[in-house]
Amino acid sequence: MIVFLNGQFVPEEQAVVSVFDRGFQFGDGLFETLRVYRGKPFRWADHLERLRRGAEFLKIKLPFREEELLRHALELIERNRMPESLLRISLSRGVGLRGYSPKGADRPTAVMTLHPAPDLTGPAPGWRLITASPRLPANEPLAQFKTCNKLPQILARAEADAAGANEALLLNTNGAAVEGGGSNLFWIEGSTVCTPPLASGILAGVTRLVVREICRKLSLPCREADITPAELFEAEGVFMSLSSRGVVEVVSLDGKDLKRSPLVEEIRTAYEEMAG
C-alpha cells in the first residue's frame, strides 16, 4: 500500500508522523472520507469545501491547492490500483509547542490513504440501531466539520458493536435524536423527508446534501426538524446517509421495529444511480 504524506508517495511502513504532531496529541485536525468509483472520488468538490471551511474555522492552513490535491489523489488511486475504494484525507495542525495554544504550529500535516470499499453487492439489508449514551452538545458550530475528535462516535460505535447493532443513534444535550455515529439521520412524515438542522449539533454530511438534491429531483418535499427517539417510531420510515454506503434504511431501534416506507427504497435507488 502506498500512502500520500506531505507531498510524497511512501510505502505504508514509512507513513508516519511525529509523536509531537498535534493530530496525535490532541486530535487537532480534520479529515474527509470519500467513496471512489471507477477511479474518481465521488463529490470531491463538496468534501473539499467542507475541509476548507473546517480548516478556516480551526485556522489550519491547507498545504495544497484543491487541484493539486486532486491530482495527488488520482495518482494515489492509480499507484495502488484501487479504482473502487475509500479515500481518506487527513489534515492536522502539525508539530507545535506543548499545550493547547496553536501558536507556532504552522506546518500542517497532510495525509491521503486508500481503504477497501464496503461490499454492497446483494440485497441492501436494513440497519438495526441502538441508542448510544454519549451526548452531542447542541448548537456547537465545531460539530458540523469532520474533526479528528471522534471519541463520542467511537464510544457510540463500540456500544453498537457490543449490542450486535449496525449503527448507534446519538442524542444531543437537549434530548433530540440527531445523527448516527458515522451517518446522518432522516425520517419520513407523510411524503416529507425530514432531517435535523445543523444547529442540533450534527455533521454537515456530504451525502446528507446529496439526499436533499435527490428529494428535489423526485419532487419530495424536504424539511429540517427536531425529533425524539420515541417519535421515530411514529415516522413512516427512517434512513441514514453516509459517504461510504450512500443511503441505508433503518429497520429497528433498540430492538423495536420501525415503520418502513417505499420512499426509502426510491431514494436509495436514485442515490445508487447517481453515484455508481
Place this chain on the structure above:
Amino acid sequence: MIVFLNGQFVPEEQAVVSVFDRGFQFGDGLFETLRVYRGKPFRWADHLERLRRGAEFLKIKLPFREEELLRHALELIERNRMPESLLRISLSRGVGLRGYSPKGADRPTAVMTLHPAPDLTGPAPGWRLITASPRLPANEPLAQFKTCNKLPQILARAEADAAGANEALLLNTNGAAVEGGGSNLFWIEGSTVCTPPLASGILAGVTRLVVREICRKLSLPCREADITPAELFEAEGVFMSLSSRGVVEVVSLDGKDLKRSPLVEEIRTAYEEMAG
C-alpha cells in the same frame, strides 16, 4: 531529546507513529501531564489512577504496569537530564481498521516526552480570563478523563491568545462556568472554597484534588456548586488549578476586575510548599 516509545528510548526524530494510529486519526487516546520536581513526577499515583480509569472507560489496555512505567519515566528524566520539567504520558488505541469501531485495535501506543517547565520565579502574576465560545456538554462522563479530543480547549485557548488573555473560561451547555481551557475553576464564598461538580462536564483535575486536600489542612470548608460567569463577580476571589503551574489567582474576566481574597494567596503558598 530522548523520547520513550512503546518500551524503547529513541531520539526525537525517530519518535513517530503510523498515520493509521487511531490517536492521529480520531484522537482515540488519553494523556497525562505531570510536573517533575527534583527528578520525581509529582502526584504520580493520582495521574496514573486517572489514566487507568480513562483507559478502562475507553477499553484501551494499558501496555505497562504502573511500576514499570514509573521506572521508564525516571529513566527518561535521567537520560534527558531534566529534573525540573513536565512529563507527558500519551496512550492511544494504536492502529486499527478503518472507521470508528475500535474492533481489532488491541496494540496500544504508549509515549512519554519531557518538556520545559514553565518559569514560575518572581511574583505570581494573576491571570486575566476571557469567556470562550465552545460549550462543554454537561453530564458527559467522558469529560472527566484527559482524552486526546481537545479541540474545544484548543479553540478556547486560541480565543484567549487573540484577546491577549492568559486563559479561557469555558461554559457548559447549561450556561454554567465550569473550567478553564487547561485548568479547573475555584471561587471563594465567605470562607468556603467552591468548585463545580464533575457532573458539570469538567476534567477530574489532579491539582483540583490537591487543592481540596490543602483546604482540609487549612480548615477551610470546601463544597461543589454551580456558578454563572456573572456570579463570579460576586465571589470574594477566583482561582484556577493546573498541574503545570499549581494554583493561579484570576484577577479579571472579560476585562472586568474580579474581587481578590487573601485566602487565594494562602492556598497558593500551601500548594507550593507541598509540591516544590
